[in-house]
Amino acid sequence: MSESKLATLPAKSPDSNVFIFSSGKFGEFFKEIGEITRFAGNFFKSMVIPPYEFKELMKQCYLIGNKSLSLVAITGFIMGLVLTIQTRPTLARFGAESWIPGMIAVSIIREIGPVITALICAGKVGSGIGAELASMKVTEQIDAMEVSGTNPFKYIVVTRILATTMMIPVLVIFADFVALIGGYLGVNILGDVGFRFYFTQVFNQLDYSDLLPACGKTILFGFSIGLVSCYKGYNANKGTEGVGLSANAAVVLSSLCIFIIDAVAVQLTSILLPK
Amino acid sequence: MEKEQEQIQAVSDSKAAVFDPKEVIVDIQHLSKSFGDNHVLIDMNITVHKGENVVVLGKSGSGKSVLIKCLVRLLDSDEGTIKVLGNEITTLKNNELNVVRKNIGFLFQSAALYDSMTVNENLAFPLRDQKKTLEEIDTLIQEGLESVGLPDAGLLMPSELSGGMRKRIGLARTMILKPAIMLYDEPTTGLDPITSKEISKLILEVQTKQQTSSIIITHDIECARITANRIIVIKDGKAAAEGTYDELIKSEDKWIRSFFE
Ligand SMILES: Nc1ncnc2c1ncn2[C@@H]1O[C@H](COP(=O)(O)OP(=O)(O)O)[C@@H](O)[C@H]1O
Ligand SMILES: [Mg+2]
Numbered sequence: 001m002s003e004s005k006l007a008t009l010p011a012k013s014p015d016s017n018v019f020i021f022s023s024g025k026f027g028e029f030f031k032e033i034g035e036i037t038r039f040a041g042n043f044f045k046s047m048v049i050p051p052y053e054f055k056e057l058m059k060q061c062y063l064i065g066n067k068s069l070s071l072v073a074i075t076g077f078i079m080g081l082v083l084t085i086q087t088r089p090t091l092a093r094f095g096a097e098s099w100i101p102g103m104i105a106v107s108i109i110r111e112i113g114p115v116i117t118a119l120i121c122a123g124k125v126g127s128g129i130g131a132e133l134a135s136m137k138v139t140e141q142i143d144a145m146e147v148s149g150t151n152p153f154k155y156i157v158v159t160r161i162l163a164t165t166m167m168i169p170v171l172v173i174f175a176d177f178v179a180l181i182g183g184y185l186g187v188n189i190l191g192d193v194g195f196r197f198y199f200t201q202v203f204n205q206l207d208y209s210d211l212l213p214a215c216g217k218t219i220l221f222g223f224s225i226g227l228v229s230c231y232k233g234y235n236a237n238k239g240t241e242g243v244g245l246s247a248n249a250a251v252v253l254s255s256l257c258i259f260i261i262d263a264v265a266v267q268l269t270s271i272l273l274p275k
Numbered sequence: 276m277e278k279e280q281e282q283i284q285a286v287s288d289s290k291a292a293v294f295d296p297k298e299v300i301v302d303i304q305h306l307s308k309s310f311g312d313n314h315v316l317i318d319m320n321i322t323v324h325k326g327e328n329v330v331v332l333g334k335s336g337s338g339k340s341v342l343i344k345c346l347v348r349l350l351d352s353d354e355g356t357i358k359v360l361g362n363e364i365t366t367l368k369n370n371e372l373n374v375v376r377k378n379i380g381f382l383f384q385s386a387a388l389y390d391s392m393t394v395n396e397n398l399a400f401p402l403r404d405q406k407k408t409l410e411e412i413d414t415l416i417q418e419g420l421e422s423v424g425l426p427d428a429g430l431l432m433p434s435e436l437s438g439g440m441r442k443r444i445g446l447a448r449t450m451i452l453k454p455a456i457m458l459y460d461e462p463t464t465g466l467d468p469i470t471s472k473e474i475s476k477l478i479l480e481v482q483t484k485q486q487t488s489s490i491i492i493t494h495d496i497e498c499a500r501i502t503a504n505r506i507i508v509i510k511d512g513k514a515a516a517e518g519t520y521d522e523l524i525k526s527e528d529k530w531i532r533s534f535f536e
Binding site: 051132135136139140141143144145146147148149150 | 344347349373374376377379381383384385387388389390391400401403404
């Protein structure tokens with residue numbers, strides 16, 4: 001929460017810590033959740049009201065995709081390769097080497113691809129957004145925008161949250177694909193598996209109950225990265241120190257969100273779409 | 276040097292001739308603003324007439340920036356009325372407020388150039404919703420850059436500019452909509468004396484050429500001397516003294532005179 005907001009709150013009465021939840025770290029935590037929820041509410045409200053900032057949205061999509069593409073490709077590739085090399089001995093012991101492609105496919109598409117890619121993007125994109133918005137706040141660029149008659153929330157925040165919500169899923173699909181290629185190479189280090197055979201095996205193992213939940217949660221990952229990073233940047237404290245703190249908090253909090261969303265999504269999936 | 280002084284005097288005089296004491300552009304009455312227990316402004320009164328440069332002097336932390344931020348409602352005031360071009364700022368709806376804001380130029384202390392955009396894009400930003408053709412926008416940008424003496428800076432990024440250049444580009448960006456009112460937040464702070472003087476002269480030029488009414492916040496007495504038609508000194512959240520440069524420099528009050536030493 002920004003210092004300026006704190007300063008406008010009425011002074012705390014001495015007996016306010018009678019309520020355990022309203023004081024100390026715990027209270028701060030809930031207050032922050034409330035603030036982020038309000039921030040999200042503002043996002044949905046501003047998103048539907050014209051004018052729309054299409055040009056800025058496209059620019060942000062391009063920047064986010066372009067900046068993370070190579071990073072995501074490298075991690076995806078290594079992910080697939082390593083996963084294959086690591087699981088081969090175990091499956092080989094049961095004589096189940098032919099299951100390798102299917103196993104890789106399921107674990108990458110369902111879980112590892114989305115989570116690892118989202119975490120990488122939280123580091124790369126989230127810190128970028130956090131630092132950028134915080135420095136815009138600190139150097140009065142956001143104020144300048146507001147005075148010139150442009151709604152800075154719409155121009156800066158809404159476009160970035162939409163851009164991450166749309167681009168993280170695209171990056172995840174790309175990472176999944178590269179990881180499967182990595183897996184193919186991994187299989188072929190010790191064995192000899194045809195490209196066609198490998199991908200037939202891969203797609204045989206996948207069905208909609210793997211793809212849909214994975215898609216759903218990547219969209220949420222993207223949204224949470226954008227939301228949390230923008231929130232942290234937009235509410236930065238005064239001073240250059242605030243920029244570093246915001247970038248840091250953006251990464252930490254969005255990574256945490258990714259794990260929480262993942263845990264909830266896995267539970268929901270197993271309840272709603274039992275195999 | 277001497278010639279320069281004469282020039283400044285000449286511009287100064289021509290301005291004084293333009294300013295019209297009958298037409299009130301900005302009228303702030305009984306403005307109060309607190310942050311918690313920190314009472315920054317208490318019963319502040321300021322009027323600015325058409326074409327007039329009003330300089331606001333005060334120690335740092337005396338609420339000068341808060342004052343002009345209330346004027347464009349970047350901060351909500353607690354009490355009092357703020358009339359800008361006849362509109363009561365404190366009660367306007369957001370879309371009406373934005374219309375009034377188009378008539379107000381705000382030069383921030385840090386110039387507040389958009390880091391991710393080139394100088395040209397920075398200047399084009401206020402024109403986004405103006406329904407102008409690309410050629411018109413280009414012409415306006417070039418005029419703007421020339422008026423601040425940086426005709427070739429268009430393709431640079433803000434990070435490539437010096438402090439003085441940033442202020443100039445900031446000024447060009449704020450001036451591009453030819454606002455009726457200009458607010459300058461410490462336009463010369465952090466600049467060397469020569470650059471400060473150039474910026475002060477630019478401020479004067481803006482006033483003369485476009486008949487802009489301005490509030491200039493500063494603690495640079497040289498800037499105040501060059502630009503002011505009238506000076507207001509803030510102390511303890513109130514206007515403690517008001518007058519021309521020549522009047523205030525002879526003030527009985529030691530505290531006020533201390534600004535001019
Ligand atoms: N957004 C804010 N939240 C809380 N306090 C503020 C805020 N803005 C300014 N202040 C306080 O108001 C006082 C005046 O600040 P300011 O107007 O920036 O001073 P200056 O005259 O140097 O421009 C300072 O004590 C500052 O701490
Ligand atoms: Mg200030």
